[in-house]
Amino acid sequence: MDFRELCEEISVNMALKPFSVGDGIDAVSLIKKQNFSLALVDLKMPKMGGLDFLYHSRTISPGLPVIIITGYGSIETAVEAMKLGAVDYIAKPCTVQEIRGVMRKVLADWHTVKRDTTIKENIGQFGIIGRAKAMHPVYERIEAMRNADNTVLIMGESGVGKELVAKAIHHHGQRAQEPFIPIDCSVLSLNIVESELFGHVKGAFTDAQYAKTGLLTLAGKGTVFLDEITEIPLQVQAKLLRAIQEREIRPLGAQIIEKIEARIIAATNRRLEKAVEEGKFREDLFYRLHVIPISVPPLRERKEDIPILVSHFIKKYTTERRVVKGSTSETLALLCSYSWPGNVRELENVIQHAIALGSSEWIRPIDLPHALRHPEEILPLAKTQVRPLKEIERDAILEALRKTSGKKQDAARLLGIGKSTLYEKLKKYGID
Numbered sequence: 001m002d003f004r005e006l007c008e009e010i011s012v013n014m015a016l017k018p019f020s021v022g023d024g025i026d027a028v029s030l031i032k033k034q035n036f037s038l039a040l041v042d043l044k045m046p047k048m049g050g051l052d053f054l055y056h057s058r059t060i061s062p063g064l065p066v067i068i069i070t071g072y073g074s075i076e077t078a079v080e081a082m083k084l085g086a087v088d089y090i091a092k093p094c095t096v097q098e099i100r101g102v103m104r105k106v107l108a109d110w111h112t113v114k115r116d117t118t119i120k121e122n123i124g125q126f127g128i129i130g131r132a133k134a135m136h137p138v139y140e141r142i143e144a145m146r147n148a149d150n151t152v153l154i155m156g157e158s159g160v161g162k163e164l165v166a167k168a169i170h171h172h173g174q175r176a177q178e179p180f181i182p183i184d185c186s187v188l189s190l191n192i193v194e195s196e197l198f199g200h201v202k203g204a205f206t207d208a209q210y211a212k213t214g215l216l217t218l219a220g221k222g223t224v225f226l227d228e229i230t231e232i233p234l235q236v237q238a239k240l241l242r243a244i245q246e247r248e249i250r251p252l253g254a255q256i257i258e259k260i261e262a263r264i265i266a267a268t269n270r271r272l273e274k275a276v277e278e279g280k281f282r283e284d285l286f287y288r289l290h291v292i293p294i295s296v297p298p299l300r301e302r303k304e305d306i307p308i309l310v311s312h313f314i315k316k317y318t319t320e321r322r323v324v325k326g327s328t329s330e331t332l333a334l335l336c337s338y339s340w341p342g343n344v345r346e347l348e349n350v351i352q353h354a355i356a357l358g359s360s361e362w363i364r365p366i367d368l369p370h371a372l373r374h375p376e377e378i379l380p381l382a383k384t385q386v387r388p389l390k391e392i393e394r395d396a397i398l399e400a401l402r403k404t405s406g407k408k409q410d411a412a413r414l415l416g417i418g419k420s421t422l423y424e425k426l427k428k429y430g431i432d
Contacts, residue, residue: 003069003092007040010099024048031061038106040090042069043077051081055329058085058307063131065106083336084329085304128164129312132302138165141294145169151244153229153289154267156296159345162267163227165296170223175263178222181215186228194236195252197224198243204253216249219262229266229289230275234282240264241285264289299340299347306336309344313351314363324355327363330430334365338372365431366402373398394429397422401431 004020011018016037021027023046031039039057043050050068057064068089070078078089087109088102128138142165145152152169154162163182170180185193191205199214216224226232232240243249244264248257266289275281299306310327318324327335340346350369358367365373374395397411404410412422425431 006096007099010096010103014100014103022046024050024053027053028056028060031057031064035061036064038103039064039066040069041066043081044071051084052329054081054084054086055307055332059311059326062308065109067102067106080333083303084332085307128161128168129309130302130305131308132305134297134302138294138296141292142168142172145292146173149174149263150291151263151289152265152292152294154265154294154296156269157298157343158269159343160296160298161344162296163225165294166225166265166267169265175222179219180223180225181219182225182227183215184227186231190233190235193232194239197236198239198249198251200252201254208253214249214251216243216260216262217258221261223263223265226264226266228268230268230270230272230281237282237285241282241288244288299343303336306347307332309347310335310351313348314355317352317355322355323361324363325361331363331365331368334368334372365398393425397425397429397431
């Protein structure tokens with residue numbers, strides 16, 4: 001009994017209905033036609049290998065759990081596959097118990113994900129893309145806020161999508177038909193932020209030639225999203241605390257108090273506790289905002305979402321005049337290995353840049369910014385580290401192709417090798 005037949009028998013014994021194909025292309029055709037609970041995929045297959053199948057599956061069926069099957073000595077490639085979105089791998093030779101154990105674990109996780117699918121689909125319409133486990137607590141909090149009306153504090157690094165989370169809370173809840181008003185507190189001065197939030201009467205200050213209604217009032221029963229809340233001056237923090245506690249404000253220069261009904265969602269990319277310790281943020285306001293905290297993970301902690309995000313941004317920025325079908329597996333590997341200090345916003349900018357400046361139907365490594373293709377120039381290797389020769393050779397080929405605008409004969413001449421040798425190396429490194 002070969003390995004494929006063994007997996008079929010194990011599947012039947014687990015009350016699963018197996019579908020078996022002999023190569024990656026047939027497997028891709030199969031997942032286009034119907035949904036599956038699990039895919040066992042060999043790294044070495046005719047026509048299309050396991051890594052290429054994995055890339056296509058991320059686009060065709062993003063929620064499909066893929067287990068990579070690898071022979072002894074290919075563990076590094078299997079680990080690379082997991083970076084690209086595979087959920088686990090099985091190394092041959094292995095026992096029936098090992099195969100069954102991995103399958104049971106993956107299926108248990110899949111049922112958990114399936115249970116949350118409705119939540120994610122509902123929330124996904126507001127622009128939050130991803131299925132990584134690190135995002136599950138975020139989805140659960142958004143769903144929990146559906147029938148609640150508490151103040152929310154969203155925490156996370158710049159570019160993780162805090163405003164998208166705020167919008168999802170608003171549109172997924174009872175205030176969905178009311179206004180959502182975002183305010184970036186980091187770009188407003190003391191007088192302006194106070195006037196924007198609470199409004200002012202005519203003559204309240206030198207340039208106040210007309211009365212102005214504050215956004216907390218204009219929002220009505222909607223939501224006011226205060227981004228970078230730590231940038232609000234201490235003087236204004238006291239008034240904001242009163243607005244949250246008493247549901248009332250006093251416009252600048254006014255003698256009367258106005259009642260407000262808006263809900264406040266705040267966000268920060270800093271540790272508020274530290275700002276409190278430093279005396280830059282009021283402790284009482286911190287506790288008022290920290291009723292429902294939501295922490296949005298950085299992209300480096302949810303890299304399995306990168307293929308889905310890349311596909312989403314390609315669809316977003318492709319046009320009739322600039323059609324892009326997707327990215328090569330080599331490009332995806334580079335994107336998944338990068339640390340993304342700018343998070344999802346940086347990834348979106350990179351894809352937009354690649355589509356705007358690229359010329360192929362597929363995003364290639366050469367279309368990516370230099371920092372992504374050569375991260376070692378930004379973070380030098382330790383003294384004891386040496387880059388593998390094949391990496392140096394591969395990068396040299398890519399650079400030669402870039403300098404010659406993809407003309408292989410000119411690139412071969414630049415590298416000092418024959419054209420046939422270059423084609424062999426292009427095939428070896430999977431360069432399109």
